[in-house]
Amino acid sequence: MSRPVARPAAAVDLPTGLLRGARQVFSPHYDARPADMRPELIVVHGISLPPDDFGGGWIERFFCGNLPPAAHPYFAAIAGLRVSAHLLIARDGCSTQFVPFHARAWHAGASRYEGRDRCNDFSIGIELEGTDTTAYTDAQYAALASIIRSLCAAYPGLAPARLVGHSDIAPGRKSDPGPAFDWTRLRAAVESPTGDKT
Numbered sequence: 001m002s003r004p005v006a007r008p009a010a011a012v013d014l015p016t017g018l019l020r021g022a023r024q025v026f027s028p029h030y031d032a033r034p035a036d037m038r039p040e041l042i043v044v045h046g047i048s049l050p051p052d053d054f055g056g057g058w059i060e061r062f063f064c065g066n067l068p069p070a071a072h073p074y075f076a077a078i079a080g081l082r083v084s085a086h087l088l089i090a091r092d093g094c095s096t097q098f099v100p101f102h103a104r105a106w107h108a109g110a111s112r113y114e115g116r117d118r119c120n121d122f123s124i125g126i127e128l129e130g131t132d133t134t135a136y137t138d139a140q141y142a143a144l145a146s147i148i149r150s151l152c153a154a155y156p157g158l159a160p161a162r163l164v165g166h167s168d169i170a171p172g173r174k175s176d177p178g179p180a181f182d183w184t185r186l187r188a189a190v191e192s193p194t195g196d197k198t
Helices: 058-063 138-154 183-191
Strands: 030-032 041-047 087-089 095-097 103-105 123-129 163-165
Touching: 041 138, 058 087, 087 138, 123 138, 138 183, 163 183
Parallel strands: 041 123, 041 163, 087 123
Antiparallel strands: 030 103, 087 095
16 A cells, blocks of 8 residues: 655644544544643654664554564564554654544653643654654654644644653653754744745
8 A cells, every 4th residue: 555645734624633644544542632621732752663673564553553462572562552643754754643633642651741740631642753863854854844833723722832752751761752853953844934944
């Protein structure tokens, strides 16, 4: 199955909570946000499965709860975890959505932001296919910046200033997206009306 080309001007369909142009693969690992809770924070993650390997479809299978434990030694320890994110941006910049934005994806775990616990309640989780020490791709920065602009336009509680890494809300427990992620580049791209600045 071919994947769609990442679009530079993605938009959110508010009634469905879906990103237009993203591939939709729904995860069972989500639930409703608490009553009257809306997205107020964007959390950037990094993930590779197996660690340091890209491609292969394993992240999708992990988020959908059907990762085969025998397929790789690392998988035996994580196959039973119930984890998801709203979006995954692959190395080529293509996006896959697993959970509608108005629902609560299970991406942050034990977490805290500005004195508030349980960041899953009020955040959108975006996974980048990558590692803490491998440079993320131009296509990923461009796609992520476009998506952030779309999310901020769709949800009044979001703003580019409310953008953090998993390591920021779970310090000591999580390190992603890691030192290889260029926050200055991302913030400049989000602020640029023409997209990524290289």
